Each structure stands twice: as C-alpha cells, then as structure tokens.
Amino acid sequence: MLEEIHIDLPASNEAIASLPLGSVVYLTGTVYTAREGVYHRVLNEGHPLPSGLADRSNVNFHCSPAAAKNEVGGFDIGGVTATASFRFSQYLAQWLDLTGTKVIIGKGGMAETDYKNILAPRGVIYLTTIGYGTGALLGRGIQDVEAVHWLDELGIAQAMWLFKVENFGPFLVESDLQGQSLFAQQGKTINKHLDALYEGLKEPALHRYGETKNRTDELI
Amino acid sequence: MISNQTIETAGYEIMKKAAIDIPEDYLAGIKATAAKESGELSGFVIKTMIKNYEAATSDRRPMCADTGLPRYYIKVGDDAAFEGGFTGIERALRSATARATHDVPLRPNRVHPLWRTEHNNNVGINAPEVEWTFEPDADWIDITTVHKGGLFGTDYRMLFPGDGIDGIKRFLLDTLISFGKRGLCCQPAIVGVGLGGSKDTCMQLGKQAACLRVVGDRNPDPKIAALELELMELGNNIGMGAMGFVGSSMVVDLHIEVGHTHTGGMPMSVHTFCLSSRRATARVHANGTVTYRTDPQWFTPYHRRETVDWAGIEGAEAHA
CATH class of the missing domain: 3.30.1330 (60s Ribosomal Protein L30; Chain: A;)
Incomplete structure (x- = not known):
C-alpha cells in the first residue's frame, strides 16, 4: 500500500520535508491557481501580488477550472483538472522567491533538473494529479471560491483563483527536497527494457527525422 | 416525421x-486491466480513476x-x-x-x-x-x-508493403512509448489503428476504431481480429502502465479498421481514447x-x- 498523508495548509516546512516520493497526499486549507497569464502579469508587467496572498496560501495549482457564474453572484466549480507544468519552468524561480510558495500541483511534472536547480533549493516540492482525469474527485474537494483576482483582465482560465479545499486530492509526491523525480525514476526502469521490444523487428523502408537528428542524412 | x-x-x-x-464496456475493461496490474503506482492510479467514475456519476459532474x-x-x-x-x-x-x-x-x-x-x-x-x-x-x-x-496520443506514418507486420509493430511501439511517458495520452486507452485508405481516410478509420467500437469487439476478419489481440499484448508488454509508471496497463483494447489503399503504400494511424x-x-x-x-x-x-x-x-x- 502507498502511504497516505493529510496536510493542513499553509504547508509547514516540516510537513513538506516528511513527504516521501510516491506517497499519496490530501490537502486541507487554501490553494491558489496561477499559470502563464498570472506569471506574465506579475513578473513581466510588474503588477503587485494580491495583498496577503503569502499568508493565505503557499500552494500553487497549475489549473484552469471549469467555472460558471451562478445566480447568487458566486461561482459554481464543476470538474477540475491540472494543466501540464513543464511549460512554466521559465517563470518559477522568480515566482517562488516572490510568493514564498512551497508546493506546486500540476500535471505531468517538470524536468528533474528543474527540481534540482529551482524547486529543491527553495524548499519546494511538486505534487502531480492522478491519471489526469480525476476531475470529479478534485471538484468534490473544493468547498468554496475564496477569491478571484484579475478575472476581467485574464479570463476564467487564466485568472488567479483562491479555493478553500478539504481533503483535496489525491495527489502523488513527484519531487522531494532532494530534487528527485518519481517520473524520472520510473522512466529509468522502463527504459531498460525498451530495446528488447524492438529486437527482431526488421528495419523500416523509410526512416524519419527523429531517428536521426542530422538533417543532411538520407532517410532511405 | x-x-x-x-x-x-x-x-x-x-x-x-x-x-x-463512463461506458460500461470500458469500465469492465479497465477493471480487467487492473486485476492483472502488478505495478503498485499504476494500480493505484487505476483504482483512483474507478473512484472518480463513481463520484462523477453520483454527483452528476463531468x-x-x-x-x-x-x-x-x-x-x-x-x-x-x-x-x-x-x-x-x-x-x-x-x-x-x-x-x-x-x-x-x-x-x-x-x-x-x-x-x-x-x-x-x-x-x-x-x-x-x-x-x-x-x-x-x-x-x-x-x-x-x-x-x-486532442493533444497527445495520435500519430500517422506512411509505411510500405515491404514493412509488413514488423513495420506496424514498430510504429505502434513508437507511438505508445512516446506518448505514454508521464501518461501524456492518459492510458490505459482504447487504441485505434487505421490501416490503408488515403492519408485522411487512414486517420479517420483509426479514430473511429478507437472511439466507436466497444471493448471486447473484434474485427469480423479473423486474421485482423488475431492481429488486434497480438498488438494489444505487445502494447501491454512495454512495461509501462497508467501515467507512465512501471506496469502493464497500457491498452484496454485495440481495434483495427482497414480500407483498400494505394498499391505502393500501407498508411497507418494510431489513436488513443483515454481514461475518460x-x-x-x-x-x-x-x-x-x-x-x-x-x-x-x-x-x-x-x-x-x-x-x-x-x-x-x-x-x-x-x-x-
């Protein structure tokens, strides 16, 4: 059985340090969403962060919620699914320094070098969503929309949402404070057996770029 | 009227x-896949997905x-x-x-x-x-x-008659491995393979094979039906399961659709219909x-x- 751990937010340094790679995590407290729209607005355009953000939440969720305005002036959140994080690595060092964020939640992880160079030195870990399709379970974990910032400027998908969450998960610990990556470890095990799969298959009539990186090569 | x-x-x-x-045939298929899964992380992902289907149905949310x-x-x-x-x-x-x-x-x-x-x-x-x-x-x-x-898991290649079944296997492995890492194609999936036709019909046949045939359905041509099972086994022997973790749950079922094609070619497409x-x-x-x-x-x-x-x-x- 995988170890299952519940954490109250904001996440303490001790709680973060105690999470083994590959363990299952549920969160209770406040998480905020931010992706390229927010990063660009704050880091490139120089807009200040919403006041008090760092006190309320230190968990950045890479997510675009399916949100619709309801009749009482709030928002209904349907399914919730993370978006692929590897696209945001250029912003992260500066963002983490500015916000004091300690946990990033997203889809698919980032390069192991990003964990080693950017996340781990700042005491930050990465949690991945599971199967990428647990939208209904994650939707259940969101109790309320605490606030939304820059909705008019950035739109529903890119705005900064603050969600009050309870037993929000499950997530898997993808990187730890040593900068190790669960995906990378698993990938190494799988890669050892890949050549054997192709053994005995004859060469294709026409090769492709990708099999060679040299564009002056002939492919036939 | x-x-x-x-x-x-x-x-x-x-x-x-x-x-x-979730369609009942896919649910039954994924449960059968999970029963054979020995990878701990991959098995956990599938069990969580099954809970997610139940939550979706009872809450009436996507x-x-x-x-x-x-x-x-x-x-x-x-x-x-x-x-x-x-x-x-x-x-x-x-x-x-x-x-x-x-x-x-x-x-x-x-x-x-x-x-x-x-x-x-x-x-x-x-x-x-x-x-x-x-x-x-x-x-x-x-x-x-x-x-x-729509983003990951689909590819097309023009193979040639001389590439034969080996060429089909090679391209299938290339596609499943490249999109399977980190689970980008959200496997275990229903895989559709289009063979023949012209390029656009080849894509269309493979897409329809993935999306419009149920788990357990076999092509009426017995030799193609046998190839479907052989390729499914190949996919599940990659050593990769859900989310690209170590395991065996890559393909819930594999469907092949064919169309008569140009005498010089054997176009092939691969499509993956995901965990949802x-x-x-x-x-x-x-x-x-x-x-x-x-x-x-x-x-x-x-x-x-x-x-x-x-x-x-x-x-x-x-x-x-």
Whole structure:
C-alpha cells in the first residue's frame, strides 16, 4: 500500500520535508491557481501580488477550472483538472522567491533538473494529479471560491483563483527536497527494457527525422 | 416525421451522458486491466480513476474537466423521415452543443486556432464536427457523440508493403512509448489503428476504431481480429502502465479498421481514447421516441462495404 498523508495548509516546512516520493497526499486549507497569464502579469508587467496572498496560501495549482457564474453572484466549480507544468519552468524561480510558495500541483511534472536547480533549493516540492482525469474527485474537494483576482483582465482560465479545499486530492509526491523525480525514476526502469521490444523487428523502408537528428542524412 | 426539436434534445442528452457516465464496456475493461496490474503506482492510479467514475456519476459532474473536443457521428436509415433537411439536423446539434456546454458545464475548449478567440460554447468554425453515414433497411437516426482529448496520443506514418507486420509493430511501439511517458495520452486507452485508405481516410478509420467500437469487439476478419489481440499484448508488454509508471496497463483494447489503399503504400494511424473514454449514442426512432446506449454500432457490414455488392461481374467474388 502507498502511504497516505493529510496536510493542513499553509504547508509547514516540516510537513513538506516528511513527504516521501510516491506517497499519496490530501490537502486541507487554501490553494491558489496561477499559470502563464498570472506569471506574465506579475513578473513581466510588474503588477503587485494580491495583498496577503503569502499568508493565505503557499500552494500553487497549475489549473484552469471549469467555472460558471451562478445566480447568487458566486461561482459554481464543476470538474477540475491540472494543466501540464513543464511549460512554466521559465517563470518559477522568480515566482517562488516572490510568493514564498512551497508546493506546486500540476500535471505531468517538470524536468528533474528543474527540481534540482529551482524547486529543491527553495524548499519546494511538486505534487502531480492522478491519471489526469480525476476531475470529479478534485471538484468534490473544493468547498468554496475564496477569491478571484484579475478575472476581467485574464479570463476564467487564466485568472488567479483562491479555493478553500478539504481533503483535496489525491495527489502523488513527484519531487522531494532532494530534487528527485518519481517520473524520472520510473522512466529509468522502463527504459531498460525498451530495446528488447524492438529486437527482431526488421528495419523500416523509410526512416524519419527523429531517428536521426542530422538533417543532411538520407532517410532511405 | 422526426422533428429538429427531438434531435436537439437527444443531442443534449448524449452530451451530458458522455461527459458524466463512463461506458460500461470500458469500465469492465479497465477493471480487467487492473486485476492483472502488478505495478503498485499504476494500480493505484487505476483504482483512483474507478473512484472518480463513481463520484462523477453520483454527483452528476463531468468525470474530467478537460471535456475534449465534443463532436458527432450520425447514421441515417434510408427510410428515416425528418423535417428541416440534413442542415436542420446539423443546426439542432450545434444548438445542443452550446446548451450542454453551459448546463453540464463542459469546459468551453474550442478556440480559433490563430486568434484564440471563442464563443464560450464549444461551437465555432468547422466545430463541432458532424460525420454522416447511412444504413439500408432502417427508419431511425443514430446520433453518437464522442468527447476525446486532442493533444497527445495520435500519430500517422506512411509505411510500405515491404514493412509488413514488423513495420506496424514498430510504429505502434513508437507511438505508445512516446506518448505514454508521464501518461501524456492518459492510458490505459482504447487504441485505434487505421490501416490503408488515403492519408485522411487512414486517420479517420483509426479514430473511429478507437472511439466507436466497444471493448471486447473484434474485427469480423479473423486474421485482423488475431492481429488486434497480438498488438494489444505487445502494447501491454512495454512495461509501462497508467501515467507512465512501471506496469502493464497500457491498452484496454485495440481495434483495427482497414480500407483498400494505394498499391505502393500501407498508411497507418494510431489513436488513443483515454481514461475518460466518453461516448454516448441516441437512437431516434421513426415515431420520435429516443433510446440511449453506449455502443455506437457504427461499423455495420454496410458501413465497412465488406463485399463488392453486386453479382455477376468478373472479380466480384474473388477477393475478400
């Protein structure tokens, strides 16, 4: 059985340090969403962060919620699914320094070098969503929309949402404070057996770029 | 006479059912896959997904927030009588798409490819796609919707006859491995393989093989059926499971569809219908009643044009 751990937010340094790679995590407290729209607005355009953000939440969720305005002036959140994080690595060092964020939640992880160079030195870990399709379970974990910032400027998908969450998960610990990556470890095990799969298959009539990186090569 | 209103309502209902309720054949298939899974992380992911299907059905919320690119496949019986012409049906389904996007809610994924502008309702230029086919000796209209993600897991390659089955295996492995890492194609998936036709029909056949045939269905040609099973086993022996973790759960089922092709080529496409394999079908009967199911029954003998179809012409019986 995988170890299952519940954490109250904001996440303490001790709680973060105690999470083994590959363990299952549920969160209770406040998480905020931010992706390229927010990063660009704050880091490139120089807009200040919403006041008090760092006190309320230190968990950045890479997510675009399916949100619709309801009749009482709030928002209904349907399914919730993370978006692929590897696209945001250029912003992260500066963002983490500015916000004091300690946990990033997203889809698919980032390069192991990003964990080693950017996340781990700042005491930050990465949690991945599971199967990428647990939208209904994650939707259940969101109790309320605490606030939304820059909705008019950035739109529903890119705005900064603050969600009050309870037993929000499950997530898997993808990187730890040593900068190790669960995906990378698993990938190494799988890669050892890949050549054997192709053994005995004859060469294709026409090769492709990708099999060679040299564009002056002939492919036939 | 089938009214446009009946079509609109049926379209709306299947949009909802597809987004929320996992088809029973896929659920049974993934449970069978999970039973064989020895990878701890991969097994955990699948168990969590099964809980997610249950949560979606009981809460009536979409199983996945990325509701893909909703689209339609329509089969019209030769004897079906309906008002408003074929364009009336298409207009009704555009309306159903917009209404369901707001009400379910579905994420309004559809944007202009260049300007990224949207109508917030999954309707736009050439969207949703509506594909038509016809059926003899029937007076009903079948409407199927499929919500399939669009970014990862699909590829096309022009193989040549000399590449043979080895070439097919090589390309399948390339595709499953490259998109399977970190689970980018959201496996375990129903894999569709298109073989033959021209490039566009090859893509279309593979896509329909993935999305419009149920888990457990086999191609009527016994040799192709055997190849389906062989390729499925190959995929599950990669050593990769859900989310690209160590395991065996890559392929829930594999379907091959073929079309006669250019004598010099063997085009092949691969498509993966993900952990949220969303499809639902409505049959609109001649009297206006509607029945719902999850098996599209798309590949009928007529649809595949399995025979040359006429007698007494030289060569008609010669080759299957």
